[in-house]
Amino acid sequence: MSRLHAQDVRVRLGGKPVVDGVTAAFESGTVTAILGPNGAGKSTLLACLAGLRRPQSGRVDLDRDDVLAMAPRARARRVGVLPQTQEVAWAVEARILVGLGRTPFIGSSGLSIEDAAAIDRAMAAAGVVELGDRDVTTLSGGERGRVLIARALAGEPEWLLADEPLTGLDPGHQLDAGELFRTLAHDQGKGVIVTLHDLSLAARIADRIIVMAAGKVLADGPPAEALSPEVMARAYGVRARVIQGEGGPLIEIVGRGG
Amino acid sequence: MTRRRTTLLALGVLLVLLSLVSMAAGRVWVPLSDWLNPGDPRWSIIFELRLPRTILAIAVGAALGMAGAAMQGYTRNPLADPGALGVSSMGALGAVLTLYLGAGAADPWVITAFAMLGALVAVFLLLALSGRASSIVTFVLAGVILQTMAGAGVALALSLAPNPWAVNEIVNWLMGSLADRSMPEVQTALPLIAVGCGLLLAIGRSLDALTLGETGARSLGVNMVAVRWMLALGVALTAGASVAVTGVIGFVGLIVPHLLRPLVGAQPGGLLGPSALGGAVLVLAADIAVRLTPAAGEVKLGVAMAVLGGPFFFALLLSLRRRIA
Numbered sequence: 001m002s003r004l005h006a007q008d009v010r011v012r013l014g015g016k017p018v019v020d021g022v023t024a025a026f027e028s029g030t031v032t033a034i035l036g037p038n039g040a041g042k043s044t045l046l047a048c049l050a051g052l053r054r055p056q057s058g059r060v061d062l063d064r065d066d067v068l069a070m071a072p073r074a075r076a077r078r079v080g081v082l083p084q085t086q087e088v089a090w091a092v093e094a095r096i097l098v099g100l101g102r103t104p105f106i107g108s109s110g111l112s113i114e115d116a117a118a119i120d121r122a123m124a125a126a127g128v129v130e131l132g133d134r135d136v137t138t139l140s141g142g143e144r145g146r147v148l149i150a151r152a153l154a155g156e157p158e159w160l161l162a163d164e165p166l167t168g169l170d171p172g173h174q175l176d177a178g179e180l181f182r183t184l185a186h187d188q189g190k191g192v193i194v195t196l197h198d199l200s201l202a203a204r205i206a207d208r209i210i211v212m213a214a215g216k217v218l219a220d221g222p223p224a225e226a227l228s229p230e231v232m233a234r235a236y237g238v239r240a241r242v243i244q245g246e247g248g249p250l251i252e253i254v255g256r257g258g
Numbered sequence: 259m260t261r262r263r264t265t266l267l268a269l270g271v272l273l274v275l276l277s278l279v280s281m282a283a284g285r286v287w288v289p290l291s292d293w294l295n296p297g298d299p300r301w302s303i304i305f306e307l308r309l310p311r312t313i314l315a316i317a318v319g320a321a322l323g324m325a326g327a328a329m330q331g332y333t334r335n336p337l338a339d340p341g342a343l344g345v346s347s348m349g350a351l352g353a354v355l356t357l358y359l360g361a362g363a364a365d366p367w368v369i370t371a372f373a374m375l376g377a378l379v380a381v382f383l384l385l386a387l388s389g390r391a392s393s394i395v396t397f398v399l400a401g402v403i404l405q406t407m408a409g410a411g412v413a414l415a416l417s418l419a420p421n422p423w424a425v426n427e428i429v430n431w432l433m434g435s436l437a438d439r440s441m442p443e444v445q446t447a448l449p450l451i452a453v454g455c456g457l458l459l460a461i462g463r464s465l466d467a468l469t470l471g472e473t474g475a476r477s478l479g480v481n482m483v484a485v486r487w488m489l490a491l492g493v494a495l496t497a498g499a500s501v502a503v504t505g506v507i508g509f510v511g512l513i514v515p516h517l518l519r520p521l522v523g524a525q526p527g528g529l530l531g532p533s534a535l536g537g538a539v540l541v542l543a544a545d546i547a548v549r550l551t552p553a554a555g556e557v558k559l560g561v562a563m564a565v566l567g568g569p570f571f572f573a574l575l576l577s578l579r580r581r582i583a
């Protein structure tokens with residue numbers, strides 16, 4: 001059981017508050033989705049949780065340790081991050097790219113047998129085994145996204161913090177990835193925090209939803225509670241209603257205005 | 259993996275063969291049979307002129323090849339190279355400024371130290387000017403600015419120089435050459451280049467992780483501040499020490515990693531060693547070619563590399579144009 005705890009985290013960028021006093025505790029074994037309109041501060045909050053950005057005030061603790069005070073390598077072993085930019089600078093094979101996820105474990109002797117096994121497991125879990133030999137720069141955006149998910153899994157971290165991991169995936173692979181996050185959390189006891197834009201998808205895969213707007217937490221709870229029409233109106237400025245679909249709740253955006 | 263091994267083996271064999279040719283080739287050909295006869299006057303040609311020249315060609319080639327590969331890995335930009343982006347020119351400016359130091363400048367260590375200082379300033383300016391995003395365009399522009407500043411600085415230093423004899427000497431040296439180098443120069447450059455290469459090799463894995471961008475690398479536990487310092491010091495030592503003994507020899511770090519990427523893989527860390535080997539082969543081959551070119555005086559090595567590298571740079575830019583646009 002692990003706990004990631006943000007306490008009154010504040011980040012200002014260019015004089016404007018981007019994350020404005022967020023307090024939230026995350027437990028492992030749970031999939032948490034962070035939602036909110038563009039510029040709500042989702043990615044910045046995620047970077048603070050990952051220990052990649054120093055907030056102007058407030059702190060983030062992983063169990064008993066301040067994430068910013070942890071040794072970068074030790075932190076990287078426990079907290080896996082999937083950045084929003086799908087940047088891949090060089091034309092390397094997918095398997096080599098996934099192997100970069102082992103960076104916090106690799107000593108001077110290169111990839112060990114355990115490293116290779118972890119890479120195999122990650123590629124199988126993300127369903128990209130057949131892309132192993134392909135040059136990543138020639139893959140489609142969705143294929144590349146799945147290879148990058150495998151890259152984040154290769155370190156087998158306790159925590160997976162993913163910034164819009166489902167963007168660019170087709171509906172089938174979105175479901176697969178969502179299912180993968182649930183398996184990681186529910187069966188393997190990992191903590192999963194993802195930022196998403198698709199409300200229905202979030203309602204379907206997340207155990208808990210945090211809705212942010214203008215750097216503040218607007219709602220925090222199970223999907224049925226957090227995705228209420230009132231919250232949608234305040235966060236996005238849209239009229240929405242929740243329909244019980246066959247596979248889970250559907251959020252229909254009826255129109256503009258609250 | 260096998261293609262990588264074959265390439266490395268081929269480069270290694272080529273380096274040994276070229277080293278033997280380099281010892282024998284020149285205006286006076288010395289057959290291998292004469293090497294063991296210290297009484298022969300040609301013996302001193304081999305061991306006092308050609309041996310240091312061969313060692314320096316290998317060391318400088320390796321240094322420039324690895325510095326180019328490391329800069330490209332860090333900036334995620336295939337156009338990065340100490341010669342093309344003004345690092346070598348700033349090193350040359352540092353060395354030229356020792357002209358004004360008077361008697362102290364006679365010591366090769368002073369020139370070397372100033373060349374490395376110039377290169378170090380250049381790397382930091384380059385990283386600062388190109389900023390965090392390090393897009394290809396801003397990076398090349400930053401290099402152009404540095405190159406221009408260094409060129410202007412050298413021109414100013416030369417036009418204000420105290421005596422014309424020194425100017426002539428410096429202009430010759432600026433063009434980049436391995437002719438008439440001796441063992442003391444080897445002793446100055448070799449340890450510095452070795453330490454520089456060691457620093458660059460040590461950040462190999464971090465450069466690999468940078469394939470995922472700076473956020474990606476940091477999330478994998480890479481300490482970007484440490485990497486930036488080691489890169490800057492490594493490039494300053496390798497490129498700076500090279501400039502101090504041979505003048506400006508450009509394009510090695512641009513050509514070699516580009517040619518090797520399809521053969522040994524594009525992973526930046528895995529490209530460092532092969533680029534050093536490839537750089538050594540390229541500079542040694544170019545130096546032999548320069549020696550054997552029939553001309554009144556010897557064609558300068560730096561000039562020959564520029565003739566070779568200019569069109570290559572051009573072709574590389576054309577092939578990248580789609581990516582930049």
